[in-house]
Amino acid sequence: FRTSSNGCEYRERVLTMDTMNPNVKRVEYAVRGPIVQRAVQIERELKMGIKKPFTEVIRANIGDCHAMGQKPITFFRQVLALCSYPDLLEDGKFPEDAKSRARRILQACGGGSLGAYSTSQGIEMIRQDIARYIERRDGGITCDPDNIYLSTGASDAIVTMLKLLVSGEGMSRTGVMISIPQYPLYSATLAELGAVQISYYLDEDNCWSLDISELRRALQEAKKHCSPRALCIINPGNPTGQVQSRQCIEGVIRFAAAEKLFLMADEVYQDNVYADGCKFHSFKKVLFEMGLEYSEKVELASFHSTSKCYMGECGFRGGYMEVVNLDPEVKVQLTKLVSVRLCPPVPGQALLDVVVNPPQPDEPSYDTFIKERTDTLATLAEKANMTQEILNQVPGIKCNPVQGAMYTFPRIHLPPKAILEAKLLGLKEQTPDMFYCMKLLEETGICLVPGSGFGQRDGTYHFRMTILPPKEKLKIVLAKIKEFHQHFMAQYS
Amino acid sequence: FRTSSNGCEYRERVLTMDTMNPNVKRVEYAVRGPIVQRAVQIERELKMGIKKPFTEVIRANIGDCHAMGQKPITFFRQVLALCSYPDLLEDGKFPEDAKSRARRILQACGGGSLGAYSTSQGIEMIRQDIARYIERRDGGITCDPDNIYLSTGASDAIVTMLKLLVSGEGMSRTGVMISIPQYPLYSATLAELGAVQISYYLDEDNCWSLDISELRRALQEAKKHCSPRALCIINPGNPTGQVQSRQCIEGVIRFAAAEKLFLMADEVYQDNVYADGCKFHSFKKVLFEMGLEYSEKVELASFHSTSKCYMGECGFRGGYMEVVNLDPEVKVQLTKLVSVRLCPPVPGQALLDVVVNPPQPDEPSYDTFIKERTDTLATLAEKANMTQEILNQVPGIKCNPVQGAMYTFPRIHLPPKAILEAKLLGLKEQTPDMFYCMKLLEETGICLVPGSGFGQRDGTYHFRMTILPPKEKLKIVLAKIKEFHQHFMAQYS
Structure with a gap:
């Protein structure tokens, strides 16, 4: 116990930033970093009725397929339900292959x-x-x-x-x-x-x-x-x-x-x-x-x-x-x-x-399984293509083809004035691409991750965006990004 | 690449005991240590038809309730099945409280x-x-x-x-x-x-x-x-x-x-x-x-x-x-x-x-839930009592009451000859209580964890045993331990 300047006693904590494992301080994880925390706040503000230029936050920050509306494979979930509550094994409604699995x-x-x-x-x-x-x-x-x-x-x-x-x-x-x-x-x-x-x-x-x-x-x-x-x-x-x-x-x-x-x-x-x-x-x-x-x-x-x-x-x-x-x-x-x-x-x-060990051709769930898998992968392929096409139409944004995975990592050309303003804001984390993504979030509700969270060559700026939103929503997201980018460039050029 | 004595080239591995994280070497986890690995081997040997003085391995080494026959709470598993496969929400067979959860x-x-x-x-x-x-x-x-x-x-x-x-x-x-x-x-x-x-x-x-x-x-x-x-x-x-x-x-x-x-x-x-x-x-x-x-x-x-x-x-x-x-x-x-x-x-x-957030008194699953919970806890209490009673009847075994949790940690008095023999076997891990538990496993199929895996005062020996086997089986386990202990004492006195 120590006595503080105003005379009252206080106890210093055991675990503080000074005594904590110093390696933990160095850990950074942008995919769930400050921008995502701000997104959570904004969602709460929307719920509380605070007016924004948008009505929902769209999380394109993380490869969270089901959260973006992708449907689970029926067969997998049937097997999981049967395993969770084996009384269902007596239920005629479940296909035999799910039961045997x-x-x-x-x-x-x-x-x-x-x-x-x-x-x-x-x-x-x-x-x-x-x-x-x-x-x-x-x-x-x-x-x-x-x-x-x-x-x-x-x-x-x-x-x-x-x-x-x-x-x-x-x-x-x-x-x-x-x-x-x-x-x-x-x-x-x-x-x-x-x-x-x-x-x-x-x-x-x-x-x-x-x-x-x-x-x-x-x-x-x-x-x-x-x-x-x-x-x-x-x-x-x-x-x-x-x-x-x-x-x-x-x-x-x-x-x-x-x-x-x-x-x-x-x-x-x-x-x-x-x-x-x-x-x-x-x-x-x-x-x-x-x-x-x-x-x-x-x-x-x-x-x-x-x-x-x-x-x-x-x-x-x-x-x-x-x-x-x-x-x-x-x-x-x-x-x-x-x-x-x-x-x-x-x-x-x-x-x-x-x-x-998915359904085999001679099993009752095979056709549905193949259809669901094919549809999901085909939709992802379509969205991968759409994403790169639309983003590449925007002057100042350039992205490579999304050959695989679930993300695009386009390069954004930021005007010197924007880079300067980001630096003037002075926050340690306020890299120019964080500044850009934070502004995008505040103005459109779209949550992306700044390229600095993944690393990039000095002087280049990017963001990571998932291709996961449903097709119609993805189109809107891309259109909003396009509009935002043009506005941003005009503002800082 | 180096050249070995017989002239052929071999490449030294990158990751060896010498280069591995030295802290990992120091990690010990007796609950799944050598005795459990031997238990797994014995199970395989039994399956292969190798004759043993017993027909099954009884795992009293780990607090693994369901593996020991304890039944899951019906309500919990119903909710999990419903969450896994939400189509079941339309199924009349599930109680409303499970569905609402x-x-x-x-x-x-x-x-x-x-x-x-x-x-x-x-x-x-x-x-x-x-x-x-x-x-x-x-x-x-x-x-x-x-x-x-x-x-x-x-x-x-x-x-x-x-x-x-x-x-x-x-x-x-x-x-x-x-x-x-x-x-x-x-x-x-x-x-x-x-x-x-x-x-x-x-x-x-x-x-x-x-x-x-x-x-x-x-x-x-x-x-x-x-x-x-x-x-x-x-x-x-x-x-x-x-x-x-x-x-x-x-x-x-x-x-x-x-x-x-x-x-x-x-x-x-x-x-x-x-x-x-x-x-x-x-x-x-x-x-x-x-x-x-x-x-x-x-x-x-x-x-x-x-x-x-x-x-x-x-x-x-x-x-x-x-x-x-x-x-x-x-x-x-x-x-x-x-x-x-x-x-x-x-x-x-x-x-x-x-x-x-379990079923409440006004909900349909309440009675079953309370009955299942009460039965499980009452059975555990009964087994806790039975374990301490029977073990304390064995000369050379002394255990404290099992007031709570799922284990007894009785002290076993080992004769000097047994301690010497364990030491003569020379293996690093061969502490006297490991020697005892390993012998018990080989002779009876009962898998316990030696006290040395948990720490104990120097010169004292214990084992940890769960109270989880079903009542009738637990009785047999305790009787076998009793018999083994008496035989062991006679052998080494």
């Missing part, structure tokens, strides 16, 4: 209940189903269920792998290569772990492609002050929407092998490929097709999730990673580490099981 | 779907429901929904709070006081974070009660080599099953206030109180009843979960924490930190909502 999942659960813990690595039967799914995806290349770890969304597994990888102090502190722009989970986790972020820039002029010479440049520079040990790739790209060519992936693998880097491939958008001539190639498949020299040596962890693709089930926090060539002793440590958090959410595991 | 939850979800992300802190409506629940529990003491953070089981929230608290190096490295015996999540997390564990011993001779003078001793000693900043309490106790008196809690709070310690109260077993004269007192309530001197000053985080109590829904990974007197700036940091993992699993949030 649910029975099979429940048999693999302790006490036949979703409420039991699973093994920490995830339910064995589900890991087997995932392994077969990966084998089908990769043209028969073997997948060992013991190399699969289920997780709480992909984020959890990514954090776990990074946690294992980070060690050393000073010059020997682990450095991790991440793309710029990147998905801020990576920078946030590296900050929290006190690891060194090694930024390599994607080539905006070439559709956000990855250039091996840029990897080399970034690595050489980093070697002067840390110990680079891992290389993270997001393909299809977030926030940039590019889909990597097979050739590019081969180059990355060769680079990782030559430079002794652990590869982390974030492939959560693997079904979200829209552009003609683009195809998803898994790092695992390419690695194994490059011959033993690579397939027996390069260490790879790749990540997938129930949150994206055509299912978009973010709330269930389902996900998995596959590890390849992981040191067996390290694998024991990994299994031990994940056991501390007991197990990934079992409903998410169940959902993952139906994702990797 | 489900509708209300879905309205609070983005796009009316469990598949949407929630806000990172958890769905606002659910936080409001939790706040009202806490107010009812604590006799009207105010609870602010903004102080509630939903989590992926209680473990997740405990790890997050510890993460915020740990900083400094050398003498100023954060020390965290935990009970011995403890639930190994605490020691594991402190090891991972590189924090200093400060052990205070519970008083086995006094029903595992907490003695303030022991807290003082532990703290004084710790101050010589670290900076003590937090005090963790588990009440009702895990693995020790004691229920703290109000007086004891007051003492702990006074101690924390005087010594400037952040309090962490793990109260996940709050409904699991069985012994006559014992009552659960929340730290929050006691703190607020001690007057402004404490209620405005002591920083407290308390934790709850859907995994224990009468619901036992471990697989859903639902949980929350309430923070009290948290520095507002730190709170912003906490909210930012949890936003990186996006949101806790939404089905777990939905489940938590019905736990805190």
